[in-house]
Amino acid sequence: MTRARPDRVLIYAHHAPPHPSACATRVSSLARYLRARGVEVSFLTSKPGPDRHEGFLIKRCAGRFGLIKALLAHKRCPIFVTSPPATPTAEVAWIGRVLGYHVVADIRDPFVSEALGNGDIAPGIQTRIKLWLERSLFSAAHQVAYVSDALRVQMDDSFGAPNIPQIIAPNGIDRDVFYLAENTRAATRKELGLGPGAVFVYAGILGGKSLGHALAALAPALRKGAQLLMIAVEDDFSRPIMMDLMTQAKDLGVSDQILWRNNLPPDEVARHLNACDIGLNPLPFHRSYCLPVKTFEYLACGVHPMNIVGENSAVLALFEGDELASSCLTWAECSTQALALADDVRTVRQRAEKRAAFAKRFDRNLANEALSEALLQ
Numbered sequence: 001m002t003r004a005r006p007d008r009v010l011i012y013a014h015h016a017p018p019h020p021s022a023c024a025t026r027v028s029s030l031a032r033y034l035r036a037r038g039v040e041v042s043f044l045t046s047k048p049g050p051d052r053h054e055g056f057l058i059k060r061c062a063g064r065f066g067l068i069k070a071l072l073a074h075k076r077c078p079i080f081v082t083s084p085p086a087t088p089t090a091e092v093a094w095i096g097r098v099l100g101y102h103v104v105a106d107i108r109d110p111f112v113s114e115a116l117g118n119g120d121i122a123p124g125i126q127t128r129i130k131l132w133l134e135r136s137l138f139s140a141a142h143q144v145a146y147v148s149d150a151l152r153v154q155m156d157d158s159f160g161a162p163n164i165p166q167i168i169a170p171n172g173i174d175r176d177v178f179y180l181a182e183n184t185r186a187a188t189r190k191e192l193g194l195g196p197g198a199v200f201v202y203a204g205i206l207g208g209k210s211l212g213h214a215l216a217a218l219a220p221a222l223r224k225g226a227q228l229l230m231i232a233v234e235d236d237f238s239r240p241i242m243m244d245l246m247t248q249a250k251d252l253g254v255s256d257q258i259l260w261r262n263n264l265p266p267d268e269v270a271r272h273l274n275a276c277d278i279g280l281n282p283l284p285f286h287r288s289y290c291l292p293v294k295t296f297e298y299l300a301c302g303v304h305p306m307n308i309v310g311e312n313s314a315v316l317a318l319f320e321g322d323e324l325a326s327s328c329l330t331w332a333e334c335s336t337q338a339l340a341l342a343d344d345v346r347t348v349r350q351r352a353e354k355r356a357a358f359a360k361r362f363d364r365n366l367a368n369e370a371l372s373e374a375l376l377q
Contacts, residue, residue, distance in 0.1 A: 016045035033368035082106035093140035105141035138162035169367035198342035201276035273301035299359035302352030
């Protein structure tokens with residue numbers, strides 16, 4: 001007997017819309033894609049916020065009991081659960097599976113297993129529980145999606161290949177939002193008070209991105225007149241990091257060269273990116289699988305990504321020998337590269353159209369199509 005095509009989908013995301021994060025952005029994109037196919041979509045999250053966004057119902061629950069209650073009350077349907085963090089995602093996946101939902105797990109970041117292996121978190125009972133939950137996603141899910149083949153291989157090496165269907169839902173951009181808009185560049189730069197020199201930009205979360213090292217490496221270029229626009233996700237977790245970065249900037253003598261714009265919606269992020277020249281992409285050296293969406297958002301808006309990566313990085317392989325981006329393997333190299341790019345910013349700007357054309361290969365709808373097929377089969 002063939003299963004009827006589902007007419008509704010439930011999406012669980014720890015950071016649901018309208019939270020200004022990559023997670024909220026990608027699940028919103030998936031929701032819009034599914035709605036265009038005639039599917040009723042709603043969200044489930046444990047984070048506070050509005051109960052509707054872009055016409056989608058958002059059920060916000062407190063604690064495990066609240067999540068269980070919400071899942072019991074909802075009509076059974078496919079549920080899409082996305083990490084990070086993997087621990088609450090696994091709990092929701094298990095509860096959904098037990099209650100009769102069809103579970104598709106989206107693995108974006110193996111936080112616990114990777115952090116433990118790199119010594120970023122200490123072993124102990126709580127860590128073992130979190131590691132078990134992360135690993136158990138493969139048992140709770142009916143299908144699992146990865147952001148890249150590199151991540152799939154890493155997870156297989158860590159936990160063994162799961163005996164369930166696996167798909168790749170690659171990172172990409174909403175091309176209706178992130179695109180080159182040279183007609184707005186001058187007005188936005190004037191609005192921000194930016195000078196004629198090079199403008200570096202960082203857009204995204206502040207935690208786990210080595211931004212302290214990046215700021216120190218960028219300081220010589222800032223002292224020579226370059227500017228830095230920080231488009232940050234500000235919340236209770238990131239606020240102390242932001243304050244530390246502001247203190248560091250003051251100690252480095254570059255505070256006056258840095259502008260902060262926090263919690264901007266995606267269209268405003270894109271508009272601000274169009275006013276910039278060089279995008280900071282400081283990736284942890286040990287995360288070789290990372291292909292963060294900001295890489296492609298920078299490119300789509302004509303910004304030159306300056307990647308700080310490990311020698312086995314997927315980003316390094318993507319841009320190997322390419323003039324559209326630069327990659328640095330050390331912080332000293334990053335500092336030298338920043339100075340060189342700032343001094344030759346005219347050439348950087350001349351390649352904006354080539355970068356925007358290259359970014360069209362990374363359409364978010366490629367992931368939406370793959371995930372939609374998994375959810376609606």
